[in-house]
Amino acid sequence: MSSPRHYRCEEKVVQLLEKKKLSLNALRLVHATYHHLDNHPGWTPSHMKLTDKSGNERVCTALCSILCATTGSPGANDISMIRQGMRDVADADLFRVLELNGRRLRFRYSSALADATTHYTKAKFAILDCGIIAQLRSPWQIEFYTRAEMVQRQRHPMFYLPRVCREKEPWSETKRRWFSAASRVGDILGHHYVFIPELDELCEHVARVKVKIVHQRTQWSEGRLFPRRAAEPVSIVANGKSQTLTRQDLTRRKNWTRVAGPVPDAAGPVQ
Numbered sequence: 001m002s003s004p005r006h007y008r009c010e011e012k013v014v015q016l017l018e019k020k021k022l023s024l025n026a027l028r029l030v031h032a033t034y035h036h037l038d039n040h041p042g043w044t045p046s047h048m049k050l051t052d053k054s055g056n057e058r059v060c061t062a063l064c065s066i067l068c069a070t071t072g073s074p075g076a077n078d079i080s081m082i083r084q085g086m087r088d089v090a091d092a093d094l095f096r097v098l099e100l101n102g103r104r105l106r107f108r109y110s111s112a113l114a115d116a117t118t119h120y121t122k123a124k125f126a127i128l129d130c131g132i133i134a135q136l137r138s139p140w141q142i143e144f145y146t147r148a149e150m151v152q153r154q155r156h157p158m159f160y161l162p163r164v165c166r167e168k169e170p171w172s173e174t175k176r177r178w179f180s181a182a183s184r185v186g187d188i189l190g191h192h193y194v195f196i197p198e199l200d201e202l203c204e205h206v207a208r209v210k211v212k213i214v215h216q217r218t219q220w221s222e223g224r225l226f227p228r229r230a231a232e233p234v235s236i237v238a239n240g241k242s243q244t245l246t247r248q249d250l251t252r253r254k255n256w257t258r259v260a261g262p263v264p265d266a267a268g269p270v271q
Contacts, residue, residue, distance in 0.1 A: 005131050007038035011124035012116040013045075014146050018162035020092045027142045028133065029085030030094060032067040033107055034117070035130045036060070045117035048096075048109035059097050059108045067105060071133040079103075126150040132188055144181040148191065148213060156220060157213040164209050171197055171206040171232075179235065179242035182211070186237055191215050192259035194225060197232035206232055214259050222255040 009031075017030060037045045043060060050058050064079045072081040082105060086098055097108035109117070119125075126149040136142050143162055151157040161178060163169050175195075182193045192214045200207035212225060227234065227250070235244045238259045245253070 004039060005129050006127050007035040007130065008119075009034060009126045009128050009146065010117055010119065011126075011150065012118075013113070014126065014143075014150070015162075016094075016113060016116045018143055020094065021163065022092065022139060023084070023088040024137070024139050024142070025081050025084040026088035026092070027085075027139055028071040028081055029067070029089065030113075031128070031130065031133050031142075032071040033060075033062070033105075033109075035070050035128075036062050036067065045109070046114060046119070048114040048117070049111065057096070057108055059106050061104050061106050064100070064103050064105050070130045074134055124150060135188060136184065138177070138181065140177045140181040141184050144178065145185045145189075147211075148185055148189065152189065152191070152213055152215070153217075155218065156224065157218060159211055159213075161209045161211060164206065166200075166205040166207070171209060175209075175235070178209075179237055182237040183240050183242065187240055189215070192238040193236065194259060195235040195237070196227055196230065197234075199231050203231065220257045222257060225257055225259075226250060226253045228254055 013034070017027065020026075022030070034045055037043045037047070037060060040060070040062075047058060048060075064082050068076060068079055068081050079100075082100065086100065089095060089098070093110050094113045095107055096110050097106060099106040126146050128146060128149060132145060133142060136145060147159045147162070148157075151159050164171055164174070178195070182191075182195075185191065186193060194212040194214070196210040196212070197206045198208050198210060199205065212220075214220065214225065230250060233244045233246075234250055235242055236259050237243075
């Protein structure tokens, strides 16, 4: 990548990491290695599938201090992120080799992760900022950030939250975590969000949750941002706060093109 802070993350990698439900430090570790491979001369993440001229598996070696400075907490002076991340990915089948050798980390991706990093024509991806990853404080924040980053340049950006599952992670029990994640990410990216839960085929349970993004460059037209009718309460996150809308609130907003007001203010903050 042209910028040392940025790296390309394929949608298949995002989906794989979401499926694994990793801890904060596990996600930080994976993203740090991904950034290292994407910026390291002679490597790309998909090279993790290759062997050398002698038929030996290619294993990358990186300084722990560099990996920690990439996605670890700013100012941290130890490698606890790496130690904890290694422990938390031990059973996730993401690394074929993961060894701590003094101040160096040796790693090779599993076939599943290496395959997911392959670039395909017209495949979706996100250009992530490792500096932002380092500022995030929960796995939900990292997952929300990667999904928002993947679509935010569209005129009408929207995505579906991962991991919404009636049996294991029902919306009623997890929505506060997602609102908190959206508040943190929104403050960093300059976004506001509309959360629209959608029911399953039997209209009994929330099956998925659509998130619409609003910022200075989005081009939502009247009637497209807020639903006219909703089976489940619609919520918004703006300026660090979340709010669940009443039916009256939703009716009043039916033609709004911004989260916090019906008309964008070009001279003011994001609405």
